[in-house]
Amino acid sequence: METRHLRYFLAVVDHGSLSGASEWLGIAQPALSTALARMEKELGVRLFDRSRRGAAPTAAALAILEDVRTSVMRIDAAARHAREIARGSAGQLTVGLVSSALIDTVPRALRELRRRAPGVRVILREMSNAEQADALQTGEIDIGLMHTPVAVGGRMRERQLLRDRLVAAVPDEFQVAADGKVSLEEIAAAGLVLYPQAQLPMFYASILDAIRKAGHETHVAQEANRTLTVLSCVAGGCGVALLPSWIRSLDFRGVRFCEVRDGDTLPTFDLSAIWPARSVPTLADLFASLDLTGEQSGLASRPGGAPW
Numbered sequence: 100m101e102t103r104h105l106r107y108f109l110a111v112v113d114h115g116s117l118s119g120a121s122e123w124l125g126i127a128q129p130a131l132s133t134a135l136a137r138m139e140k141e142l143g144v145r146l147f148d149r150s151r152r153g154a155a156p157t158a159a160a161l162a163i164l165e166d167v168r169t170s171v172m173r174i175d176a177a178a179r180h181a182r183e184i185a186r187g188s189a190g191q192l193t194v195g196l197v198s199s200a201l202i203d204t205v206p207r208a209l210r211e212l213r214r215r216a217p218g219v220r221v222i223l224r225e226m227s228n229a230e231q232a233d234a235l236q237t238g239e240i241d242i243g244l245m246h247t248p249v250a251v252g253g254r255m256r257e258r259q260l261l262r263d264r265l266v267a268a269v270p271d272e273f274q275v276a277a278d279g280k281v282s283l284e285e286i287a288a289a290g291l292v293l294y295p296q297a298q299l300p301m302f303y304a305s306i307l308d309a310i311r312k313a314g315h316e317t318h319v320a321q322e323a324n325r326t327l328t329v330l331s332c333v334a335g336g337c338g339v340a341l342l343p344s345w346i347r348s349l350d351f352r353g354v355r356f357c358e359v360r361d362g363d364t365l366p367t368f369d370l371s372a373i374w375p376a377r378s379v380p381t382l383a384d385l386f387a388s389l390d391l392t393g394e395q396s397g398l399a400s401r402p403g404g405a406p407w
Contacts, residue, residue: 100138102174104137105167105170107134107135107138109171111154115155117131117132144159145159190218191382192241192382192386193222193240194208194222194240194242194244195225195226195242195243196223196225197228197246198225199368199370200260201225203345204260204261205244208391211390212389216382219382226240227324232249235374241382242383245372246368246371248301248369255375256384258387259370260370260372260391263370264343264365266342266346266347266357267340267357268329268339268340269333269357270336270355271353275357280359281358282359283359285339286317286341287316288315289338290317291338292323292340293321294324298324301366302366306341312364321337330346333353334352334354342368372387374387
């Protein structure tokens, strides 16, 4: 049974006559009558009692009316959804993200995406850098919000979202100078709480290198693969962590956040969007094109075509 026949059926029910339905549908009345007769033949039942007063639905017609109406609505919804997906305004997008993206970047992205493409269903997965790199290559996630630089296999696009300086997270009992700042020497003596070397190898090495170039020897007292775990280790007296300055927005019991007095040589903590380069625009391209920082950020290709 053709969808147009179902629409003809509903039009006759709603208008109460073949003439009214044919005028509303914009087709000739004989064509409408023939289509209904074919529908009745396929179903094996009479659908309308025709008279000079119009066309009244039979009991059989009334029995299937709501099912037909629901079916047509679902067909229309499916067609709209297909068109939205073709335009890139609907579908499903899986986003991998590090914890630092949760504070401002992800809320901003979700607001922007709901405005630009309200039909897109977003799945958020908090993952480490290394987990995201693997997931991008296997297609487990569509786009990753990751700390860079990072090595990801395959043709990828990259957009830098944030570049943040580092502050020191110290235990409450840590002796801090009157100016509220700590030095690299004090941090080195306390030992470091760092993300695992395998997770952020260049960040890990850059911190140790900056401390050594300042003339201090240090050691990694504890590794932790999530920011809240790092803070827990600091609160537990394991050492001092160097974290992006957004961390000050958190109130974590047992931890103080201090400026690093001589921290100019420390690396920055960068957040970037990385996603596969495709020959046609994808939802990942759309997501990466959103205003995720409130300002224009750089877009680089690794390699790939033009952004969304």
